[in-house]
Amino acid sequence: xxxxxxxxxxxxxxxxxxxxxxxxxxxxxxxxxxxxxxxxxxxxxxxxxxxxxxxxxxxxxxxxxxxxxxxxxxxxxxxxxxxxxxxxxxxxxxxxxxxxxxxxxxxxxxxxxxxxxxxxxxxxxxxxxxxxxxxxxxxxxxxxxxxxxxxxxxxxxxxxxxxxxxxxxxxxxxxxxxxxxxxxxxxxxxxxxxxxxxxxxxxxxxxxxxxxxxxxxxxxxxxxxxxxxxxxxxxxxxxxxxx
Numbered sequence: 001x002x003x004x005x006x007x008x009x010x011x012x013x014x015x016x017x018x019x020x021x022x023x024x025x026x027x028x029x030x031x032x033x034x035x036x037x038x039x040x041x042x043x044x045x046x047x048x049x050x051x052x053x054x055x056x057x058x059x060x061x062x063x064x065x066x067x068x069x070x071x072x073x074x075x076x077x078x079x080x081x082x083x084x085x086x087x088x089x090x091x092x093x094x095x096x097x098x099x100x101x102x103x104x105x106x107x108x109x110x111x112x113x114x115x116x117x118x119x120x121x122x123x124x125x126x127x128x129x130x131x132x133x134x135x136x137x138x139x140x141x142x143x144x145x146x147x148x149x150x151x152x153x154x155x156x157x158x159x160x161x162x163x164x165x166x167x168x169x170x171x172x173x174x175x176x177x178x179x180x181x182x183x184x185x186x187x188x189x190x191x192x193x194x195x196x197x198x199x200x201x202x203x204x205x206x207x208x209x210x211x212x213x214x215x216x217x218x219x220x221x222x223x224x225x226x227x228x229x230x231x232x233x234x235x236x237x238x239x240x241x242x243x
Contacts, residue, residue: 029203074199125161
């Protein structure tokens with residue numbers, strides 16, 4: 001495979017990956033607390049010597065990961081006391097059936113059949129003591145304070161655990177707006193909760209559509225370059241065949 005084909009294929013592969021990420025951003029335009037992602041690229045420059053002994057630089061493109069925009073989305077009122085928006089760098093803590101801790105900013109909460117407070121994923125929300133929060137049928141006037149303290153007509157019922165991470169980019173998505181962590185969490189500071197509101201995604205539809213157009217044009221340009229190179233190769237083969 002010649003250098004032109006290698007370079008073009010590497011670029012097309014990176015553009016295809018970028019298009020997938022953009023499409024996923026647009027698909028999550030209305031997903032609570034979703035964060036925009038962008039593909040990270042790096043270039044490999046290699047010097048090669050052609051048949052004439054001339055040294056040339058060949059640049060290959062590689063996409064090696066995604067960068068998550070952790071900027072807070074805007075809030076909107078829902079009027080549902082079981083909805084909360086997290087103001088600041090903080091995450092709620094949940095526990096899966098496998099006792100794995102996960103983290104989320106999706107504040108769509110509900111009570112399951114056992115009266116446990118659960119996240120959108122269906123996993124129990126943990127309190128400051130890493131315990132599930134359970135309410136009874138006699139609990140009314142559900143309130144969540146700015147610091148995460150839960151109270152009802154029967155008094156305090158627990159306090160939501162809020163944590164933060166030194167590097168949020170290391171969080172790994174697992175679906176339903178939840179993440180797993182590869183580093184230890186710390187108690188969140190300067191974080192407040194707003195009851196009856198939710199955080200919108202921070203996706204800008206106009207910006208993502210503009211990116212999609214640019215990526216599409218770049219992909220078409222690379223495809224055209226490959227076709228031109230193929231035409232030149234075929235022409236050379238035909239002409240050499242007549243000698």
